[in-house]
Amino acid sequence: MKWRYKIFHPDHSGTFNEELDDCIQQFNSYIEEGDGRYKVVLLNIFIEGVNPDNFQKKRVLITDSLVAIKGQQFIFEILPQKPAGSKLVMKAMCFDSSVYPATLNLIEGGGLRSLEINFDDAKTVLFSTSSFGGNTANDSHLCFKQTEEKLKSSGLNFNNVVRQWNYIGGIIQTIGEGGELEQNYQSFNDIRSHFYKNVVFTNGFPAATGIGMDLPGIIIQTVACLFSDNSEIAAINNPQQIPAHRYSNDVLIGKSCDLDKATPKFERAKAVISENGSWIFVSGTAAIKGEQHARDNNVDTQTIETLELIKELVSHENLNKNGINQKTTLPKAVSFRAYVKYEKDVEIVKARCRQFFGDIPAVILIADICRDALLVEIECEFEI
Numbered sequence: 001m002k003w004r005y006k007i008f009h010p011d012h013s014g015t016f017n018e019e020l021d022d023c024i025q026q027f028n029s030y031i032e033e034g035d036g037r038y039k040v041v042l043l044n045i046f047i048e049g050v051n052p053d054n055f056q057k058k059r060v061l062i063t064d065s066l067v068a069i070k071g072q073q074f075i076f077e078i079l080p081q082k083p084a085g086s087k088l089v090m091k092a093m094c095f096d097s098s099v100y101p102a103t104l105n106l107i108e109g110g111g112l113r114s115l116e117i118n119f120d121d122a123k124t125v126l127f128s129t130s131s132f133g134g135n136t137a138n139d140s141h142l143c144f145k146q147t148e149e150k151l152k153s154s155g156l157n158f159n160n161v162v163r164q165w166n167y168i169g170g171i172i173q174t175i176g177e178g179g180e181l182e183q184n185y186q187s188f189n190d191i192r193s194h195f196y197k198n199v200v201f202t203n204g205f206p207a208a209t210g211i212g213m214d215l216p217g218i219i220i221q222t223v224a225c226l227f228s229d230n231s232e233i234a235a236i237n238n239p240q241q242i243p244a245h246r247y248s249n250d251v252l253i254g255k256s257c258d259l260d261k262a263t264p265k266f267e268r269a270k271a272v273i274s275e276n277g278s279w280i281f282v283s284g285t286a287a288i289k290g291e292q293h294a295r296d297n298n299v300d301t302q303t304i305e306t307l308e309l310i311k312e313l314v315s316h317e318n319l320n321k322n323g324i325n326q327k328t329t330l331p332k333a334v335s336f337r338a339y340v341k342y343e344k345d346v347e348i349v350k351a352r353c354r355q356f357f358g359d360i361p362a363v364i365l366i367a368d369i370c371r372d373a374l375l376v377e378i379e380c381e382f383e384i
Contacts, residue, residue, distance in 0.1 A: 002096075002099075002276075002277035003381065004038065004096065005091065005092065005335035006092040007089065007092075007362065008023040008027055008090040008092070009085075009089055010087070010088070013086065015087075016058060016088065017061070020061065021065075023088065023089075023090050024065050024066075024069075027043075027069075027090065030092075031069075036097070037096060037097055038094045038096060039073075039095055039102070039104065040072060040093070040094040041093055041094060041104070041117060041124075041126055042077075042093040043074055043077075043092050044076070044090065044091045044092075045062055045079065045088060045090050046079050046081050046090075046365055047062075047080065047081075047082075047087065047088045048081075048082040049082075049214035050082075050214050050215075052132075052215060055080055059078045073104040073106040074092075074106075074115065075128070077130075077219065079213065080213045081211075081214060081339075081365040081367050082366040082367075083363065084340065084343065084346040084350075084365065089363055091337075091363050095117075100276055101120070102118055103117075104116070104117055104118075105117075111146075112128075112146065113127065113128075114126065114154070119276065120276070121228040121230065121231060121274055121276055122225055122231065123154075123226045124224070125151070125224045125225075126221075126222070126223055127150055127221075128219060128221045128222070129142075129143040129150070130143065130217065130220070131143050131218050132215060132216065133217065134216045136170075136184040136187040136188055136216075136218065137182075137187040137188075137190070139169075139217050139218040140187065140188045140192070140218050142218075143218045143219070144191055144192060144194075144220070147195075147222055151224060154224070155226070158195065158196055158206075159199055159200060159202060160224040161222055161224045162206060162223055162270050163207050164208040164221065164222050165220070166188065166218070166220055167211060167213040167220075168210060168213065169212070169217045169218070170184050170212070170368075171185045171188075171211065171212035171369075172212070172253075172372050174253070174254050176254075181255065185253070186262075188210065189210075189261075190262045192262070192264075194262075196265050203235060204235025205235070205266050207281040207283040208264075208265075208266035208267075208283050208284070209283060210264060210266075211339050211370070212339075212368030212369070213367065225272065227274060230275055231272070231273060231274035232271075232272075233271065234270070234273070234324055235269075235270060235271075235322070236267065236268055236270065236314075237322060238309060238312060238313045239321075240289050240309060241289060241291075242290050242291045243267070243268065244264040244268075245263045247263045247264065247291050249261060251292070253371075264370075267283065268283055269283055269313055269314070270283075271319075271322075273324065277383070278383070279383060279384065280331060280382040280383075281381055282310060282313060282314070282382065284339070284379045285309055285378050286302070286306055286369055287302040287303075287306050287309075289305075293371050293373055297375070299341075299342070299345040299348050299375040300352070303349050303352040303353070303376050304352060306377070306378050307356045310356075310378065314331045319331075329384065331382035332382060332383045333381070334383055335361045335362065335380060336353060336362050336378060337363045337364075338353055338364045338365070338376060338378045339364075339365050339367040340364060340366055340367075340376050341368060342375065343366050346366075349364065349376050357380065
């Protein structure tokens with residue numbers, strides 16, 4: 001299966017309503033021009049969310065606009081992350097139904113909206129869970145519980161998750177006093193490990209991104225797959241990085257909200273290899289070698305180092321080392337997303353990414369990274 005990505009940016013700067021109308025018109029045109037050929041399955045809408053009341057009003061406005069689109073079966077999530085250069089940006093994940101026939105089943109219930117896509121050789125399930133209670137541990141627990149239940153209702157479990165996005169409000173903030181500080185990211189990792197502890201991961205943990213967002217709370221987006229026996233899923237390690245799930249306590253911040261501090265349970269990348277196409281989901285990647293992060297406070301050098309890590313990750317040599325037989329064809333980048341800590345650094349990151357990836361669908365967002373000293377994080381997808 002080969003996914004396609006399409007980005008909808010406002011053509012002109014304007015009010016939020018004007019930019020939203022512009023993007024919705026582009027979205028409708030894309031669907032109409034394809035004459036139903038391109039099936040959008042997931043639409044992410046990124047908007048600034050610093051003001052909770054304002055975010056909620058915009059969320060209602062966007063939801064009303066998308067629900068009014070008839071004849072399409074897709075799920076969407078409105079994410080409180082500021083896009084660089086506009087008031088909103090939309091990213092669609094889709095597939096070519098003329099090449100990959102499939103049946104789509106949109107399911108609503110229990111406060112969740114999910115999409116099941118049934119191909120000849122696989123079932124893919126897409127959905128999001130969210131909680132904005134303001135306590136990271138509680139919000140994480142609720143989201144993972146809902147995720148677990150949704151997977152179970154689809155005949156799946158966490159072992160079937162190939163890609164996950166974890167949006168964490170105040171990701172590097174700590175609460176408490178003195179030596180009893182709890183970091184939000186660590187609390188999230190503790191809860192994630194709690195839900196993973198009894199799962200048998202036959203092909204490694206999911207590829208994942210853990211990134212900040214403007215509002216307190218948690219949003220988890222999940223892509224889970226059940227493949228035929230002719231397909232293969234493989235975790236990909238980076239020889240220059242310790243797997244995140246093997247980090248030492250030296251790089252885990254704050255005390256645990258559980259009995260023991262847990263490591264981040266994700267792989268550097270996940271490969272999906274099937275008769276209908278092969279894919280690599282590259283997790284959120286930052287300037288971390290071994291388990292130590294860059295300390296130079298220079299966004300340009302951090303971006304270069306991050307891109308070099310991605311290059312190493314998907315190299316022929318490394319893919320073969322991880323059991324993915326690639327002799328001739330180089331993986332082809334098809335989409336990337338960059339998270340930049342400071343808006344002033346956007347153009348530097350954008351230029352480096354365009355030089356590395358070329359002119360492919362991309363989104364650049366303003367967000368905190370999982371360690372305070374990190375200034376940029378990059379994720380991407382490759383065809384193989």
